[in-house]
Amino acid sequence: MNPADLSGRKVLLTGATGFLGSHIAESLSASGAVVRLTVRETSSLRWLQTLSAETVELDLGRPDMTEADLDSALAGVSVVVHSAGLTRAPDEQTFNRVNVLATERLARAAVRSGVSRFVLISSLAARGPDSRAEAPAASSDAPAGSASPDAPVSAYGRSKLAGEKALRAATEGSEMAAVVLRPGGIYGPRDTDLLPMYQMARLGLLSVPAGGGRLQPVFVKDAARAALAAAQGHGTGGTFPIAEPFIYTWDEVAAVLSEAVGRKVRAVPVPPALIEAAGAAADIGARLFGQRPKFDRRRARDIARLQWTCDTTLAAEELNWEAEVPASEGMTETAEWYRKIGWLRP
Secondary structure, three states, X not given: OOOOOOOOOEEEEEOOOOHHHHXXXXXXXXXXXXXXXXXXXXXXXXXXXOOOOEEEEOOOOOOOOOHHXXXXXXXXXXXXXXXXXXXXXXXXXXXXXXXXXXXXXXXXXXXHOOOOEEEEEOOHHHOOOOOOOOOOOXXXXXXXXXXXXXXXXXXXXXHHHHHHHHHHHHHOOOOOEEEEEEEOOEEOOOOOOOHHHHHHHHOOEEEEEOOOOEEOOEEHHHHHHHHHHHHHOOOOEEEEEEOOOOOEEHHHHHHHXXXXXXOXXXXXXXXXXHHHHHHHXXXXXXXXXXXXXXXXXXXXXXXXHOOEOOOOHHHHHHOOOOOOOOHHHHHHHHHHHHHHHOOOOX
């Protein structure tokens, strides 16, 4: 069987009920793979109802998860796509429990079960931002394919980098190939994190950090195709930044949003300190009510003071993947989907 052909092969996908994970589930299903989805007791299958897929109850964040639970979920599986993880957490310990320890346990179980390929959905936050003035000392063991030494600047980024290292340690000396994808900012249908940006744009305004900034997003369907390409890929694996090749300024984002929402959007510069204060206030307010804010200190800092760009050449060369959807098309499709589902006023 051609290793690049997933038709008829069993793929275990974690995090399938999430924003990106649901799109990956669709891509894997369309490829002809036999898809097995891990779900929790409280999981909503809202975006997965039309898929023909197996489900297995497995909560990777639970401390009482057993090796038998993992072995059962991995029975007959050829490829694992590990998309589950925390992007928001009350503390570093919680990030590490899910993004590091659960990844390590799943990877070791995959090796034990004879899985041939393990794809980890990481984040560009594991590498860190372009600006290194506030970054800690760079790691000396950056993986092949990194454009620069890894220097994450947040608890989330550190946990994702540690998860990558745990995967490589678990696969050392085994025949299982480990592939790490580091997407930039993902946007698209089903995303709730960036919905407030579209709602603000619908009013004709977009708050942007004063002093400029650059960013390199990726449309969710392109990110899902990257996961499929990684699952299908040949070779031993590697670490691959995933983003649209074009770098945008915030003024350009405002122009694209104008087309997407159908009205002129004016970029309003806001002092970085004010954006960070808003993130801190959202953090405090959410904690008071026992919630996890969509906008918090980390996200505020990422937007206000840091730049996030990358070189996607290696993904094109090794995975045969390139982003196909420019922001002008992706943001318009996203806005249309928001309107269709009633999340954005016509």
